[in-house]
Amino acid sequence: MIAAAAPEVFGGRHLALLGLAAVLGVVVVWGARRLRGHPAERRVTCLAGWLLLAASLAWMGWWMLPENWDIGRSLPLHYSDVLRIIAAVALIRRSRWAVAITWYWGLTLNTQALLTPHPSQLRFSPVEFPFYWGLHIAVLLVALLVVWGLGHRPGWRHFRIAYVAVLGWAAIVMVLNSWLGTNYGFLNELPPGDSILDLLGPWPIYILWEIVLVAAVWGLMTWPWARRRARTPARQRSVGGSGRGRYRATKKPRQGRGTEPGAPD
Template sequence: MAYPQWLDPYDAEPFILFSTSHLWAIGLIAALIILMFLFKSWLRSSSSNTRRTIRITMACVMFGCEIVLQLWYVYGDVWSMQTSLPLELCSLSLLLSALLLLTRSRLLHSALLFAGIAGALMAIVTPNLGYAYAHFRFIQFFTAHACIILALFYMTWVEQLRPSWRSVLGSMIFVNVAALVVYGVDVLLDANYMFLRHKPDTPSVLDMLGPYPLYILGEEVLAVVMFSLMYVLLFAIPQRLNNRVKRGKSSAL
């Protein structure tokens, strides 16, 4: 069967780490995050119907990312139980973040905030991806991971689900419970979801964490450090500075 080049699962231009297209994708995602931060007050002050429409639209895009991926697997005759189920950390984060947009669940927000953002960021910087721009898989991959980050920041900055140190704990619990369940599936299917049985074939952060199974323990330490730093740098310090500004304005009046 002949496939269009942008859909071909077998004969496509390979992805090159930090190529021009990869750097453009990183830059575009960074720009979207910055724009959301700059316009967070405007979005927050918009009507509840507008915010609801934004949440539903984002959720539909996120569910759509997974649906079209599964359809592509089937179309390309590459779907398999060992590689195609949505059991990677970012796949789980994508679907649950979409659910978070629809439910505004504080429990989901706490579980996903740091795990979802950190996992998506690492995937964006060191993608486990075999297709270069403008292949469908390249576009779907970066769209899905960008949506995870934007959805979680949206729920924090606009919908004002405030994180705390409990969110760091919640994300660690989520990652470990997910890993435990997925490892059972890996053993059952002889698969390697979440890279719990060996490292990916493409370059990744795991290469710096030692051989199997030591890199899994390294991931645990890295996750605690990353989640804690993210909370302090992105939320705790800005909130403290904001409170000082407000107190200064109040005393001036």
């Protein structure tokens, strides 16, 4: 009997999963825009946040089981591990720092796990396959939801929050990797299999390139929103302001299709 070929990156199964993520992204943004400003908005997003948190903790707990324990895989030290918790906080609390990190990390670092997964993640298994793909897609959807759906507007302050956080987490994890002999975050050596990091040179050169490229890409992700905000009258911007660190979205106007929502902090 001939063994079935292993799924390939950008093969049929992988492209189907990416297509599913794209379709769900459109649906989530459309639904969030319809829900924005409605009394049920906060209840729905809070429920989604708690579900994401519960699933993330269950996934962490599964790796902690004795039969699954592996010092190099079981600790929640990858960027995607902490990002899932932060994305849940963004939905539940709408904290400015959580929304900022979810937007920048979710559309870049998290997306790398979707675009260039290890081939083993494409093999179907009853636990790892649905959790890996379901949680990574969920975080991508949260990033799209909070900005394109609920109307949060990134600015340079949010860029700084996310950038300082990514550098701080990298420093902590690199120290732990050196101590434990692990490679969480792929910060101490290149990941196995093909990756975009292969184009950036050996360690530590690719780390330096990452620092530069992340700043450049995130800057491009910020500039259109900051430019639009600079053109928005201060009266409209003040609608979403908050001195307590909450990151509020502008309510979608109920009447007047030509009215454009303001751009809060």
